[in-house]
Amino acid sequence: MSPQYWEDLQIGARRDLGHYTFTEDEIIRFGRKYDPQPFHVDPEAAKNSIFGGLIASGWHTAAIWMKLAIAERANSKGKSPLLRAGVSPGYEDMRWLKPVRPGMTLKFSSEICGKVELRSRPEMGIVLSRNEARDEKGALVFHFTGKGFVQRRPKA
Amino acid sequence: MSSILYFEDFHLGRTFECGPYAVTKEEIVEFASEFDPQPHHLDEEAAKHSMLGGLAASGWHVCAMTMRMFADRMIPVMAARGGSGSREARWVKPVRPGDVLRVEATVVDTKQSRGRPDIGHVVFECRVYNQKELVALVFMTPVIATRSAA
Numbered sequence: 641m642s643p644q645y646w647e648d649l650q651i652g653a654r655r656d657l658g659h660y661t662f663t664e665d666e667i668i669r670f671g672r673k674y675d676p677q678p679f680h681v682d683p684e685a686a687k688n689s690i691f692g693g694l695i696a697s698g699w700h701t702a703a704i705w706m707k708l709a710i711a712e713r714a715n716s717k718g719k720s721p722l723l724r725a726g727v728s729p730g731y732e733d734m735r736w737l738k739p740v741r742p743g744m745t746l747k748f749s750s751e752i753c754g755k756v757e758l759r760s761r762p763e764m765g766i767v768l769s770r771n772e773a774r775d776e777k778g779a780l781v782f783h784f785t786g787k788g789f790v791q792r793r794p795k796a
Numbered sequence: 797m798s799s800i801l802y803f804e805d806f807h808l809g810r811t812f813e814c815g816p817y818a819v820t821k822e823e824i825v826e827f828a829s830e831f832d833p834q835p836h837h838l839d840e841e842a843a844k845h846s847m848l849g850g851l852a853a854s855g856w857h858v859c860a861m862t863m864r865m866f867a868d869r870m871i872p873v874m875a876a877r878g879g880s881g882s883r884e885a886r887w888v889k890p891v892r893p894g895d896v897l898r899v900e901a902t903v904v905d906t907k908q909s910r911g912r913p914d915i916g917h918v919v920f921e922c923r924v925y926n927q928k929e930l931v932a933l934v935f936m937t938p939v940i941a942t943r944s945a946a
Contacts, residue, residue: 674860676867677878690877698879699860703831706856710833725834727847728855728887735881
């Protein structure tokens with residue numbers, strides 16, 4: 641696998657990351673472990689919540705985005721135009737716009753939307769990505785702006 | 797019922813202590829295996845040679861653990877209706893096996909809903925500290941709170 645440098649990544653490069661169907665069991669398992677609000681863990685209590693039924697934790701949706709992003713990078717055998725993998729300093733503007741219910745299938749994607757040089761670390765750069773999940777009708781359900789550290793191409 | 801906190805009770809600067817959460821290697825590897833299978837979250841030897849310098853939890857796992865600490869503290873006392881997102885997170889320090897985390901959740905902004913007089917948004921800045929009192933994660937997250945009926 642050839643090395644991937646900050647200079648190689650192009651703004652506008654976009655990939656579908658695939659689909660994922662959320663099941664009730666998984667939603668409850670994640671909720672019990674990490675986000676035990678009644679509408680994430682208890683289908684009966686969830687009926688009386690503002691969501692009117694069980695919904696996935698927003699952190700669960702984010703974790704599934706990560707899972708599919710890693711799978712896409714592995715499947716592309718180093719040919720993905722996206723950031724391959726690595727370490728991130730954080731994210732911005734994460735929004736959970738629509739509830740994710742059991743049986744829903746979401747379509748995830750990632751697009752490179754910016755590149756930042758690092759004065760403090762000239763050997764590294766940051767790549768920004770606009771990441772989304774949409775429902776079966778194409779409506780936006782989830783998005784955030786991700787950030788990843790990438791090596792700069794060594795100066796010859 | 798006077799112990800329930802409504803939108804009006806979340807004054808700017810009010811801080812809630814949450815946690816602790818003991819981080820184990822087993823849990824780091826379990827979360828990463830399911831959601832973030834990168835070598836620096838799975839394998840100690842590979843992690844030594846990564847930018848993280850050793851095995852560390854997925855950033856998404858750190859967010860999830862933070863959510864758990866926040867939920868355990870706030871669900872019993874807050875008239876909350878869930879969150880709509882997370883404005884920003886900074887993964888400042890790696891979270892390692894054996895770390896013990898705690899959270900200081902401070903109210904940094906409040907806003908009444910324009911369209912819905914019965915709710916408001918309370919923005920918390922959650923600072924996650926490890927046992928050395930170093931900040932591992934900072935995130936800003938708005939929570940929807942019911943307004944007092946009064």
